[in-house]
Amino acid sequence: MKRILTLTALLFFIGISAKAQIFTIGPKLGISNTTLSLKDNVDAYQAGDAKYSYHGGVFARIKITGFYIQPEAYFNSVNGEYTDASDPNDVKTLEFDQNKIDMPILFGWKMGPFRVNAGPVASFNLGDEVDFDNSVSEYKNAVFAYQAGIGLDISKLTVDLRYEGNLSNQAVLGEDEAKVKINQIMLSVGLKLL
Numbered sequence: 001m002k003r004i005l006t007l008t009a010l011l012f013f014i015g016i017s018a019k020a021q022i023f024t025i026g027p028k029l030g031i032s033n034t035t036l037s038l039k040d041n042v043d044a045y046q047a048g049d050a051k052y053s054y055h056g057g058v059f060a061r062i063k064i065t066g067f068y069i070q071p072e073a074y075f076n077s078v079n080g081e082y083t084d085a086s087d088p089n090d091v092k093t094l095e096f097d098q099n100k101i102d103m104p105i106l107f108g109w110k111m112g113p114f115r116v117n118a119g120p121v122a123s124f125n126l127g128d129e130v131d132f133d134n135s136v137s138e139y140k141n142a143v144f145a146y147q148a149g150i151g152l153d154i155s156k157l158t159v160d161l162r163y164e165g166n167l168s169n170q171a172v173l174g175e176d177e178a179k180v181k182i183n184q185i186m187l188s189v190g191l192k193l194l
Contacts, residue, residue, distance in 0.1 A: 022063050023194065028072070028158070029056040030188025034080045037166075037181040051079040051095075055102070059158075059190055063110070070106040070117060075099070075126075078182060098182075099126040102164075104147050115151035120144060121164060143168045149186075158190040 035050045057074020078098040085091045101124045108117030125141045149162030166181040 023060065024063075024192045025058065025060045026156075026158075026191045026193040027056070028059050028074065028160075028188050028190030030054065030160075030186055032076070032078070032184045032186045034078050034182060034184050036080050036082050037183055038082065038179065049081060051081060053077050053079045053184075055186065055188065057102075066110055068108050068110060068115075068117075070108060070119075071104070072106070073101065073103050076102045076123075078184070080182065082180075100124055101126060102145075106147065108151070110153075113153045115153065116149075117151065117160075117162075118146065118148035121147055123166075147186075153192075156192045158192060160186070160188045160190070162186045162188075 032053045032055060033050050034053055053076070055074050055076040057072060059070060059072040059074075061068050061070045076099070078100065079095065081093055081095045083091065083093050102121055103124075104119055104121040106117040106119040108115050121144065123143050123145055143166055145164055145166045147162045147164045149160055151158060151160040153159075162185070164184040164186060166183070169179040169181060
């Protein structure tokens, strides 16, 4: 957690000392549509309906000719569901809630007000346990993911629409060892302060 706070403070410090033509920084908020992707033993566990969640944090953008680098740090509250059919006599739909810090580093290209970007994401779980109704046999505290999407800049507003997918398994469910990946479609709005 100290590393995350240090990185956030560093982003703000850089923003204060840099020129606005090259560097911008600001807050961002958004909503996400989250689904689970299950692999192996999908007879016992099945992905449920998509759920909405939210995220909020800070972004910075460093312009290099028509290209840019955009590091971000934000709190991401993820909600979802899956069906546990490991016991045919007791099939149940279970929900999960996960709070995490996501730290993407996006590489993009800007064409007028439009942008395209993609890059890796480091994702850190904030809790000691994730509420998977006691069916998780293994959970990772940190995973790597990727994001890809499009954006639009309108004056001081910046709007992003992205897809995020995990590169590694987030969790393993029960003795049947169904592997879980979390996928999100994310819509966010940011405000350029510099």
